[in-house]
Amino acid sequence: MRNYIVIGGSSGIGEQLVNLLEAEGSQVTATYHTNICKDRNQVRYIPFDATTDTLDLDSLPSEIHGVAYCPGSINLKPFHRFKESDYVADFKLQVTGAIKVIQQLLPRLKASAEASIVLFSTVAVQQGFSFHSQVALSKGAIEGLTRALAAELAPIIRVNAIAPSLTDTKLAGRLLSSPEKKEHQSKMNPLKKVGEPLDVAKTALFLLTPNSSWITGQILHVDGGVSSVK
Template sequence: MQAACPPSPSADPAVLRFDGRRVLVVGGSSGIGNGVAQAFRAAGADVHVWGTRARAEDYRPDEGSDLSGLGFSQVDVGDAQAIAAWTPPFDTLDVLVLSQGIVEYGRAEFGDATFRRVVEVNLNSVMSCCMHFQPALKAAGGSVVVISSISGYKSSIGNPAYAASKAGAISLTRTLGAAMASDGIRVNGIAPGLVATKLTQATTQHPKRLASTLQRIPLKRVGTPQDIAGVALFLASPLAAYVAGHTIPVDGGLHA
């Protein structure tokens, strides 16, 4: 006998509202994470973000940061004990967005210590956060959105740690999507292409590199944090109620 199916949500824009929902964006103090955090806030959610600086006031708008209306905590995700020690200001969590990430240029990632630090932040902390917040997510029937990168699908000659960690994050998203589904938690991901943030200035502020990259992007433009935020809202909404374990490339067609 076929199992009864829940009613499908309509395409009503109200489905993308998050009024009364609690959202935590790790890495939400700047860049893609900040754009995602502000999109959820605009959709009515109560949003808290993690960053690396001591206070919210230490972030500036000219750096791509807008912490207005957001709760803030300083947490070093490269320290598993710091993640485990953080006490959330909520009992249940509707959406966990994991947007933490670092990259080191100049072949620094070929050094053992740097390689390990990048993997610790970009991959290991994703697992630590998912496990730490699993009870709160289960209580809410929540969802997780892991921000990885299209670098996880290809080689990245100068950044072995970044590419390997993002490939690992994509695989982890797939595995946790299956493992946490029994708790009513949906885990999915987004793999951004070139998005204009502090992390990508080595390309976006280098005319020759930027021109070369734009030639390979079918949509012929650099992405924005808002491009990523729209997909994050979708994945956390009832419109994606039957999506689990998948990572969606959001790259202007580059990976296609």
């Protein structure tokens, strides 16, 4: 039985990833923050705030085959309104939280002999978008961390990140809150479709499991072509 940890497995992409891992027969420990979830068959849920908590290691398996860190934010604003407290808070959620989780789980990931870490970036690192400086800052750090950790933890642990474009989850709610907004966002995408959480979760499943056993240090762009197609 393979053991996976999904930080932020109660909504959006993380929730779909938990469902996919469960369907392929893995044992999953998933965390929730505000959306309280109940345990079921092979999935155990624990409350966790990535900005303040540390994981209760006593409640986790001694051998872990993969961890995905899903918490993120999309705070868009003009650069002149960029406040230190805002970008520090974003950084704490998206980068410091991921670092602390990985550091805590490292001995158990190493214990499994072939483990995988999946992080989340955004299309707004590869491509510049107005008003995206705050999110690009944290996610740029995630991309650097992904490559550096992939080097440091090879050959036992693979480390990759997914860089989605706009995906229809709670996080993107304000940008997709009406049919008009959704249609507008779809038209900006070469595949003329806003991403579904399952589109991205399928890639996370691939990167977490041995199907991607020869892939590390990569940023996979799951973005309907936004980052590379005009």
